[in-house]
Amino acid sequence: MAGSKQEQLFTKFKEQAEAISARVYRVHDSSAAGRQLENIIKELNIKKIAAAKSGLVADCLKALNTQDVAVHTSDLRRHAEDAELGLSEVDMAIAETGTLAQDSTALDQRLVSTLPPVHVALVRIDRQVDKFVDAVDYFNEQDLMPGYIAFISGPSRTADIERVLTIGVHGPEQLHIIFVDQAGGETCE
């Protein structure tokens, strides 16, 4: 993808995602992602993390100073219940709507993005698409339709009482999105 196109998409994504209450960061590589995560942990005083495994997640965690925080990457059904932060890598970012898209067939991916009150999502900068329907096409073109595709746009929300918008109902009340420029390793194709 041409650099300028990527920049345009990122600008659009950030604008759209922030408009629906997500926070968007951009870092150079996975260790910078680890430092960004550390900032979030400090700011929110997080003590327990549940992380769904991926190459980028592992690299990011490596860069994290984990003395004060317990990080769990297995037995997540139990740990995600009371973890204060869930960490995962998503497959794609959709600029038009500020949406993240992920093949969430693996249970862990769903647990860390639904149960903890804070979800931090890592996404490779070269995994941006422009339109929502582009992402639909992407999944449709795969040989086998994934079992569970998740599209996530901002934190969970409701307007069910008097139509007053309230952020954070059943899902996370905070969504942090960290774009990584040079993620290294495999892209998660």
Add this chain to the structure above:
Amino acid sequence: MSDKQQIKHNIEKALANENLRGALGRFGNDYVGARERAYTGKDFEELRDQIAAVKGDAADRMEELAGRFTESAQARGAKVFRARTAQDAKDYIKNLAQEKGATKIVKSKSMATEEIHLNEYLGRQGLDSVETDLGEWILQLCGQKPSHMVMPAIHMTRDEVADIFSKETTQELSADIPQLVELARKQLRKKFLAADIGISGANIAVAETGTLVIVTNEGNARLTTTLPPVHVAVVGLEKLVDEFDGVKPIIEALPRSATGQKITSYVTMITGPTPAAYPDGTVQEKELHIILLDNGRTEMQADPVFKEALQCIRCASCLNVCPVFQLLGGHVYGHIYTGGIGTILTAFFNGFQEAGELQNLCLGCERCKRFCPGKIDLPKLIRELRSRVVEKGGLPGGQKFVLEKVLPNRKLFHRLIKAGQLGQKPFQKGARIRHLPMFLAGLTEGRSLPVIADKAFRDQARNLSVPEGPSKESTPDSKEKVGFFAGCLTDFVYPQLGQAAHKVLKHLNKEMVFPAGQTCCGVPAVLMGVRESAVHLAQQNIEAFEQAGVDAVVTCCPSCAQALKERYMELMETDPAWHERAKALAGKVQHITAYVADKSGNGSSLRLKQTGGRVTYHDSCHMKGCLGITEEPRQLLAAAGLELAEMDGSDLCCGFGGSYSVKFPSISSQILDKKLHSMEAANAPTVALDCPGCKLQISGGLDSRGKELPVKHTVEILAEKI
């Protein structure tokens, strides 16, 4: 209580509920703007064409798609059950729970499960089935039903919610919304973690891949479909689309039309079972059961007219823009599906008789039609429902007599009006001109009576003068012969509109003629479901204008214009010869204002007197919504040197709706209140509009409130400035 009494009772209750009106009113006002913004950069017309094509095709091949879906989903490991009736679906779930030894169920929002009253049923079987959508949970706790398809508890206040939650948790809670939401999160989180079965609905079911698409904001559907080891999805057959590609236009339109969001927080696409954690700590494939629910849908599919309703994507925009819904909310409809589409669905899911009373609530303003992303002609479906109910059950005596006997007999009808016998037998007791024809009727609450003119326009029209000789700047069509269609209100209540039209047309060097064989346009009969009378009236009018040999046909009334342009062809659908004649007439018909704008270069060649002044303009429903005319009157008023002071919501209904103001005077009058309020706020000394019905409603309303604000048809204003 009979259905009728029940509805009347519900209406009174709703009108007395200030909270409801506040919440719905605020929402109705915000909704249109939010929706508009969400559609920025999207072509709504194109999207809805695509949805209509995808869903229309799916409706045509419903059975085939159900088969294809079943195969695809089974190939991916899901169990698919076809439930013919509501009971079949409920039994299946009950048996499944028994077989699994399950007692705890969590549910995410699903209209299909509401439709079959699943929760109550499971409760009676001793199962603990909890709604997890915040609005639905509130309703479950207090034993109420949803009043809106998308925002189920929109009728409740934070204080009521605080009371309900306080009772549930036996603690004193304040009416602080974030705190109430937090409490719901905590309480329901326990339920999610402990549940044996999760039940969801689906917004789309893809036959090609066996995929279910679920659209939510709260995240409860994600938990429902992730945590419990058994997932049951209850899916109405109308949710099927053939190819995965068909998801695209629906997913683009649904959030935008439903809540004015570009996309909801979550969109979930599930294909076959996925891993879940079992109570013993292992992670294995879950069980996925998909119930394809019929419950009246194949019957709807088999109906050539009502099949269209299967294109619905349940976005509820038709409720959000409905002036009646805004006032009354959903509970008045008495069933799960509310508003216009709810009336149609109720007919098939609960029976025509019940829906028969509900269809009366429709004003016929046709606003919903412009907004529907499924491209459903709801007003047409409601008219059809009405005529079938009437065919079966008949009309009340007085109405029957007027619509079936008096109205089609032009001479009798006109003689009756002229003789001022309007209030006498066989018409209903009370008000004078109550049911003759429905147009002339709106008396009672909130509006002064229309006065029947001393001399009807048809009697004045005998002496209409003809332009003298060719004008100086004669154009090829300047000698055009223009037939004037009066319609009942212009003819008998506002003949001055006919005179004004004549003056303006003459000024344009047109010859205006009044074919005396013309009669009521037939809209009242169409709206009341008396098709035979409507056909009869249409034929009389077609003949009258054919004999007059006119080049163009104009009318001051947008409802009449629409009848002549569209309805007649619809009425003659089964009769090719008459259909041709209706079509020929339709091609000539224009609303007078559009005609004049067209022929005068938006008023420039009229050389109107420029005396200055301000005016505010009301867009009549049938003028803007059906004929699509909004700019022409504004251009003409500007050409008359008037400054336009736009009112808020210029296109909101005035509440006239033909006979409506008679059937439901209190609703009509409250809709009118709203209109008058924004009209006055515009602070102009004159109100302009283009519909005699609106003129009657609005000027009557102003009059009965002791206000002196002249209400004029555009053509009257033009005539004054010549």
